[in-house]
Amino acid sequence: MIQPNLERIFNICLYGIVILPILLIASGGGTQLILAGVTLALVALSWVGHKRRWGFFVPQKVWDYIVVTFVVLSVLSFLVSDVSVLDQAIQLLLVLTCVRLFSRLSVREDFQVFVLSFITLAAATTVNEDLVYGIVFSVYVLAGTFTLAVFHLRNELLERPRMAFRSPPRLDKPYALVLVGMSGVVLFFSLALFFVFPRVGLGFFAPQDRDGQSMVGFSESVELGGHGLVRDNPQVVLRVEFPEGRPKFSDYHWRMLSFDHYDGKSWSRTLDESDTRQINWRRPLDDVYPSQGAPVMLQMYLEPLDTTLLPTLFPTQSIKLGTPNLTMPIGPRSGRITLDSYNDIRHTIPSNVGVPYMVWVAEPTTTRRSKPLDPVPSAFVQLPTLSTNFKNLAVQAADGASAPQEIASNIERFLESNYTYTTDLPKVGKNPVEDFLFTTRRGHCEYFATAATLLLRQNGVPARIVNGFYGGRWNNVGNYWAVRQGDAHSWVEYFDPDVGWMKLDPTPPSEMPLPNPLVDAVRKTLDASKLLWTKWVIEYDLAAQIDLIRSAANAIQPAPPKQPGESSETSWKGLVVFVTLVGLGVMFVFWIRRRRGRLEPIQAAFEIIEKAATRHQISRRVDEGPADFIDRIDQKLAIPEIQRFKAIYLASRFGQDQIDLNLLRNLAKKIASQIKTSPKENV
């Protein structure tokens, strides 16, 4: 029996670190919720069982039989059903944990519970890789470290029963504070080691894979008359950082996939899919998208998607995989970027890996080229069988224009002014576009884009429908632009041989309800945390490690010499933070010194003399009291006032006399200086 509160603290901590991994596994779907609930109930019951010492009454053989029976049943169920080995292993871990919690009677079994909880945490890595793992891991490190330290102290006292009853209490405040601080240090070291441990070895070529998101909003096919777009799906698919500043335009169309052939109901692709060419990022895509001015670089992070398409911001000038610091030549994140006949851009990286890449974007322009471009394939002017009404409407929408840009502009204005955006789709017939144009006059972006494409083609302008995402939201917590599933959109690209492929978005703006500010803030924070978690933990690999090292090297290398006339920019923010931190540090040191001086001024005075004597090769012996030590100094050095100091010191320290602390301190300093100047021959 040891100190009761220590035993209670240990039990609480132990149960905490047992429950955490079980919750993690349950939240990750590693076991059925009912099974997790039963396990937690058994864990709770074992608390009572441990207090009442049930383990004494149940022979160890009974527990062994339970475990063996479970193992046999698991093997049988594995043989006759398609239960995965991992699920069985997790269930076995839960059973073992429960059995050990019920039967724990000694230090050995307590340690086994600790090991089992850790193995369960390791097993949870296979079923839960979400941000919640990071949170639970942090709590586990803090609680686990504390538990292990309390476990040690408890064991030491168990080995020495007489110590356990001796006062003062064992887990008092200073000891507990040391343990808490130590837990924090362990967490810090854990993260530091995680980042610096080289990601080389057998898993060098193993990708940091994740489950790809199923695309809810975006689709690789367009079929009118289907479901409406999911506008409120907040799942982020693309995050964009602007290290060189934002582009000069504000309507962001994140282009992904385009179609050429419309059969009256759905869009498809008819051009040769194998006709692709590899993109060299040094050669701008000027022949595809017209742009002007200096491009800015956008750092993109694409979530694992069920597609190899890369979203690019219209008008993309160039694209490259990786980050400014690193592009992996080999390994899971290496790959190529290709451009097909539709100017759609794809990557060759496995789809279960998040893809970092850079996109250079300039300002779109309508300026005519000096030399007209080659004509585009006839597939982009293909039309299904259309009614006379449609043909008349096409003429009406073009409003007598002849140039492609004018026609496009007129059609856009026509659709925006005469039709309404809705996701609550009315029922349409066999010809959805004509129903939309002549009957319902309401529809979502796919209706508008399809109608505009067909109207353009009817007027002889090559056009195609494009799927992708539109807009997004600025995440001020993580300082990036977040594009969500709900931002999926369709629009049109038309071809002007004098300019190139131009964008046309005929969908009128819709009124989106403003999100609840609190919910929005929480959502943004969560998403920023998820990005950090994904970027720096889940997908942290050799590439990211090299990237990090290069970034650190860039940060600490000396700044390049300033050019003549270059304005001197001072980072006032950083300077203020630095000065504040230094100031706080100085104040802390002063506070500690003052506090120590206030608490133990008498001892501090004695220590001044002790230190001076030690430097003078008169060290205080282990079993030597202060009076004997002072006498020895006096005997060796014959300091005039040292006996006076001794009298004051002893009277104040042990006699509780009220003395002038300054007098004592000054006297100690004086004696110390006399010791210092004493000839060493006397020693």
Place this chain on the structure above:
Amino acid sequence: MALPLPNPNASQTFSSRMKTWSRPPRRLTMTTGGKFFVLLTLTVGFGAINTGNNLLFLLMGMLLSLITVSGLLSEAVLRSIHASRKLPARLVAGQETACTYIVKNASDSPSLSLEIADLTATALAGPAALDSRRLGLFRHPWWKVWKKSQNEGRALASAYAVRIEPKSVTEIEGAVNFPVRGRFRLEHVTALTRFPFGLFEKSREWDSEQEVLVEPSPLDEESWRGALLSRLGEVDTHKEGPGEEFFGLREFREGEDARAIHWKSSARRNTLLVRETERRHHRRVVVVVLDRAPAPTGPDYDRFEIGIRRTAGLLHSLHAAGFTIGRGPEDYERILDSLATIALAPGNPILDSKPADATRIVMGLQTSLDATSLDPDDVALSFDEGSS
């Protein structure tokens, strides 16, 4: 004129200096839990490197940081302390006796969960010295991880403190227990800590030589005591003193106890007379333990040890009963010290001449007694007889 300071190492031999120099500043061993912990770390590390799963790397980081922090904190515990021992004057084999360690903590921070111990001792005399045994706790090298425990045996003396306050000198109470009798040399005081997690045990030691004498644990032998007391009895001293027999009468002195007045004689003589008694005195005994035996075998050594313990028990009994042992109290102490270091050796026992005014008790193995020509007045006690 400046005099050269004495060199503290001057008296040390070259080999002892080399030994001191080559001694590692710290010793590190794994506890049983620590072995499992290291195994777990290696397993998780292998899994992380093999699969590239970053969450396993995270767990490995946690395990490695626990090891790192464990090393740093245990070093912080040991770094600024100094320990010395205070052992009791008399030690008895197999009996736990209180002892004290003095620990000085020169650091600004407390030292937590600290054990101070005398782990080993070299036998200088006594049965353990016959085979040059070292007593105490033996530590296997760290790489012998397959051993169930890295330590075998137990520390001879140890004390534990949960916390040693900073800038303080603390006395820690502990216990010392030598399993066998003899004279031993303690060479080091060792400070150990398993702080903070009990996974590793780090220790440092200071040279601190001290010789200790461990007396045999007394074993009470009823048959010996009864036989001796019935035979030895008491003798007249012909001196006045406390006793029961009448010795004489004398005049009462002022201040004496009135109960001592012999009223009949006082009335007869018409003056106060006091009755004096003759001082009674126990016999003086001389104890001889025969430490030679012709061709002793293994069981002889065991019987000899038991016999030494019974001898110690008998001496305690005689001393408590008032017998004079040897020439007086000094001899009693000396005999106890001799009992601590006496060891059986092959050879013929030699018996000195018998003292005239004392009863001689000759003790030893039966073979030793048989090989000795005893005086008829000697009391012979065989180690081969008795209930033990």
